[in-house]
Amino acid sequence: MIPALAMSFYIWLILVTTIPYPGKIGLDYNTLGTDWMVFYGAIRSVLDGNAPLIFDGDRFTDFINTAFAGWLSAPLEFRPWAYPPSFLLMLLPFAPLGFFGSYVAFQIVTAAALAVALRAFAANSLTSGALFAAVLICPASAINAINGQAVFLVAALIVGGFALLERRPYLAGLVLGLLTFKPQFCILVPIALVAAGQWRALLASGLSALAMMIASGLIFGWDLWLRWLPLIIENLVSPNEKWIEYGRMWGHSVYTCAVLIGVPQRLASWAQLLATLGAAISVVIAFRSRLGIREKIAIFLAATVLAAPHSGPYDGTLLVIAAAFWLMARAAPLPLWCWTLAFMVWLLPILSPPLVFPVGRTAPLFPVLLIGLLLRPAGPVEGVKAPVPAG
Template sequence: MPQFTILNDRRFWLFFAFMMCQFGYPLGAFNEWWTQTGVFGNNNHPGGGDFINFWVASRAALEGHASALFDPQNYSALLTEQFGTDYGYRWLYPPHFLLLILPLGLFPYGLAFALFMGATLLLYLVIARRLWGGWEIVGWLLIAPVTALGLLNGQTCFLVGALFIGGVYLWDDRPVLAGIFLGFLTVKPQFGVLIPFVLLIERRWWVIGTAMATAGCLIGASVIAFGVEPWREFFVSPLSASNDVLLADRTDLMGIHLAPFGAARFLGFSPATASIVQLGFSLFAVGALSATHRLQARPDTKVAMLIAATYLFIPYVLFYDLAAPTFSALSLYFGRQQQNAPGLAFSILLVGVGTLSFINGATTLIGIPLGPAVFAILCAALIGRAYQEGCEAAQPLPRAPVPRGRAIA
């Protein structure tokens, strides 16, 4: 029996990778936040960065100005009135998202930030613990780069991650609950764009019905609360906030994109060329997802492919949006639903997914955005994994030995 050393333990290498990431961007951002310098914490821009969006939006909605959020000029005026500048922010969320953040406007900024981030992180950890079947995952997620980035940026990553993994990992055992999660996921609809495709292929009618009912109730409640005008502005506003973000020429913004569109823009391609690049990756993502289902892969492989394909398919993914891929990567890395953990090459890839925010940030410093490549390689690796699992499922079961001797009449 080989002698055990810590270097043989995959937990050591994962811990090492996570800690290396914490000494990168998160440590620098935390220092800016703590010392009240830089963009993450100063007199005009409180710690928590992007949470300014949710706090200002909730206050505007409480005051009856929900429609103003969807006009970039009006929204810029709201931010400037409160903080002296708009920081280049735009409101990108559908009106029913306001229902989830509406109470935040009742509290001072700091308390609202603590309540929102604490509640969404707790939801993410509780759902992850339920799916994992133990508390070990909570410790890993607490030290994962996505957690530090989510807190420092004051973003929705924990909420989206909780709803995403809760929906796709529970639809075998708890289809109604999974449908509720997916219905709530429509508050950030781009992350659910491939889910209907899978639900229809697998004929998960209970999940589909529950998700549609949940989303319908949320939309109806938002119409009752804010009227029809915010929805009209969301769909037909002549000033498109999303275009302001996607078509921006800011290198710093493009450098934190993990989608093919953002990577192409970072490399200097025009929006039209970047759209073609994104289309190519999106088609590959759909093809990989379809192949995984045709090959009769195991449930954990199919879910991992759905998550990876989604992050390759959509054109707007930022470095803090990795809560769902991080959980999926950890599940595969530790071999939660199979006897053996993956081999060396696949394990390195999974650690790369869990630390992608750091890897992409480091490689963009030398002009190479690796985010899309990592997700594309993961999709390709999962196709290989699905093929192997399909071959194993197709093998005939060994026949039971026939007992020798004369039968008794």
């Protein structure tokens, strides 16, 4: 715990020193909220009647560099908008707060939502607070706050949605359907629901995603969807080289790590596809098993990170939650190797991005390890068991 806390203190210190002294004690993040500039810049552009701008990566990057010149310590290389228009609905309430106010408010609100979701898996308020504190102070969460990313919201929707699955399947589906705001993190949701035989939740998740699409079309105009859909299809078939260079290669997906160890891009794409298929199979096995819902969520979190074609160091927060659920589900006392593995998951974001730190290229091994350990019978389990269907 001592080295873990020391690492967390270090990365949070980077957050505090980024504006006055960017890059002086660690990676140069340029300034705080560079990813939030993309989110805030997109919603402001749409509200100001300049929606087409967000679909032109080069012009949108120039707009960000101009609009936030006073915040940036250097111009950004390439920051396109790649999210579905439904994400704009979630950003709309924060738009009137200005850039910095909306940046801080979004982090606080989404962290609070995650705290509420995690309470479902704590035996008491003390355990709940300790679990949330461990997740909140981890290095991945600090990087999420530095960038102004949305991993707290992603984690809250996954944990909260599946926590509701047995008791309130319709509400669970509505919550899980909101994950479509980041498509790379929702691809396993229908697979999990079908494997669990949760047809009501599956229907509700589809209706939720459809409602988000209709609402965004009615509020912002259908032209956004008519522009976004062909753009995404084009990027899937023939990815933008700038996005690969300045976006995808700064993550730690299977594709990225494979390319960085010398695998040809085409073969790396196949490796990513196989990882996605393996992640989907693990989710099917988990949700058809007698594992407790906590272990199932842990497997889903790890599989989601493994399957994502693009993920960043901040997405390590999902793995920290998965590791915490794995530790909670094991019978006490826990052997030292369990804590060591959890510490390595905790440490991983500090050794990212793999483009800079070669040891970070082992990142895909950690979700694989967690999935394997969670699926492997490990004696008495403390997790909440899913009910066995009658007959």
